[in-house]
Amino acid sequence: MWRVGLLALVLVACGDDGTPDDGATDASTDDVADDADDTADEGAGDDAEPTQFGSVSIQSYDAMNSPGTPTRGGSAGASFYTSGETCPVMETIGPCDVVMCSFTSTGPMSAGAITVTGAQRPITLATGGDGTYALFQSTTPLYAGGETITFAAAGAAVPAFEVALTAPREVRITSPAEPAAVLAITRSRDLSLTWTGGTTGRLQVVLYGPGQGATSLFCRFAADAGTGTIPTAALAMLEAGQGAFAMATIALAEVEAGDWLVQASAYTNAVWPDESLVSGGTAIE
Secondary structure (H helix, E strand, O other), rough: OOOOEEEEEOOOOOOOOOOOOOOOOOOHHHHHHHHHHHHHHHHHHHHHHOOOEEEEEEEEEEEEEEEEEEEEEEEEEEEEEOOOOOOOOEEEEEEEEEEEEOOOOOOEEOOOOEEEOOOOOOOOEEEOOOOOEEEEEEEOOOOOOOOEEEEEOOOOOOOOEEEEEEOOOOEEEEEOOOOOOOOOEEEOOEEEEEEOOEEEEEEEEEOOOOOOOOEEEEEEEHHHOOEEEOHHHHHHHOEEEEEEEEEEEEEEEEEEEOEEEEEEEEEOOOOOOOEEEEEHHHHEE
């Protein structure tokens, strides 16, 4: 079962602690996800389920802040916390996971130096004495999509691991239309989406409820489908008020390292037809 990583509202994709957040070379995201699930099922009867969770992630974007003003860059990060999942799945409705995130975490742990290869430049994530990892940030995109990105941890309190995934390509959202201010969400009506440009991976749509710790939705669709629907039953789980949203293509992989389950993710921020980033505020009715 996939754990839920966070996707920040503008530029930074996040992992389970709020830092920038499916493994075989030359495989599609869906193939890798299926392989990961099969592996977990095969081992379920032999070993205890992991009780601690971590994440490694990379993100790339190439868009516009406004016509003629590009915003390009990327980030990478990692986190390992003994407090467990930050965004546990309460239930699943259609393509959507209903989650309630806690933004407090305890017990940061180190997996040693983590090298990230396959991107436009090699990246090393180093940990400080407190077990936290500094966020790596770039002012140029880290990948275009289709590259095999590999995360390899040297190991420390968290055992060594290696996991790979295929970087997703950018998609262009054609519906709903780009809002002039905030995106209106009507809970009594399905939210239909259309997009172009998807290949491997999934389109992830995140709808954050009003206020920190509110119920939120993480909905995923095959990126090459070009269309998807968030059903009324899922939207009804959100509270009314001012929320937020973000969309990105995402690739996922999981690997077990001792008692740790580590989720790897790669995000590419979606864009509107005018090339601006798809994120912002919502008015939930």
